[in-house]
Amino acid sequence: MTELKRPRPQSYRDHQVSITPRESRARRRWRRAVLIVLLTAIPVSAWLGWESAMRRLAPVAQEREQLLEHQGQLVQELESQRQHYHQMEVDLLVARESVAEGQQVIRELEAQLFRQQQSLAQYQGVLAPDAMSPGLRIQAFELHATDDPQVFAYKIMVSRVGDESDMLQAGLDLTVSGERDGEAATLTLAELAPDVAADALALNFRYFQVVPARSEQAQLTLPEGFVPQQVTLTASHGGDTLVEQSFDWTVTGVAP
Template sequence: MERRRRPPLRGHNLVVVPHQTRAQRLRRQLLTLLVLLSIPGAGWLGWDAALRSQEAVRAERDELAVALAQTQLDLEAVSQQYRQVEVDLLVSRESLKGSQVMIHDLEQQLFRVQQDLAVYRGSLSPRAMAPGLRFQAFELQGTDEPGVFRYKVMVTRVGNEADTTQARLFIDVLGEEGGEPASVPLSSMTLAEDDGGLPLDFRYFQVVPANSQDSELSLPQGFTPKQVRLRVKHNDKLLVEQTFDWAVTAGS
């Protein structure tokens, strides 16, 4: 009996499923379990690393806060020292002003006493007792800087004690410049505002300048001083004029 041939399989795919042993299945399941268990572990490690990083940031922040607080304390201490220096400087300036006023008052008192004593002893000449203005003294002192000098003029008055003298004092240095006679006004040798003369306002006498800081004069370069001419004017009227030799004493 003839066997029938089976028609060929068409339109079908053949899938080959490999056969797994029990050991292979267990190994695969174990790997899957390890992967699943590693996910929480990785998360915990990441969380722990983040915590450690935050702790470092906190520690650095705390150190910066301590450094800032110390800097603020140092700044406050420096500010207090600065304010104390300002107070000390102000006190020193006021003390210096008071000392200058005291010295000026003592000079006036000394001159009054000397003048009264001279009158009592009869040592004043008739000319000295004549009413009017006169230059009692002119003084020049050298300084450590070449060409810079300090000057002082004492102007006195004899007359009615109720009267006061209000005038202007003009000072000129006479000498030579480039081999020719020359005259240099005080206004061009000092920083003081004396273009119109130095103010005089006194009853018995006055020392000019009253402030020692304004007493410096600087000679022009190439100028050789010989004499100093002093003049007192009131409303352009010459009241007294006198010339002194340029004689410099050692500075104090």
């Protein structure tokens, strides 16, 4: 008969025991709350940081808007100035063309007047044999009263006979003769107009010229007690007298 063997009892050394601690419900809740707080804190912190940055950047943004607005105004002003400058260029071009046309008309009128003077000189030649001799002519002397009884405005017009292709240059002198304190006296232009430049009556023309050129230079101031009687005009060049002519002191009207 076969003898059955009983299994040998195992000792505690043959077993491995692992102990897993059991997490309590309160601990799980605490961990869950911490996780929720952490997950919530990230966007909240980001939002708070963004809001803080926006608050700090608000003055900069406002200043930027002001600068952009000012830049827009400057651009508009620049465009307006550019259009104004362009219009001024157009006006200047038109004015230059008008001046050029006016100068051309003046030259044509001067040429016509010169030819008429030449024709007049030919007619005068019948009465005056030397009327056609080339040279300078004093066409007119005008004298006008002013608000001051001692101050008179004057104007002299000179022309020429001869070749119109050359410029005529000469100096013109003016003297006024009369009486002062019962005695004969003669006053020069320097005494009658001390503030006027010496070349105020300088002649340089092709057809004709009116002197003085500026109205403020065309005044004679008589001293107290002087009674004018005659005006003498003398044109000279290089020490030679070209023409000398006298006019009675006759006031023809009031200065304009």
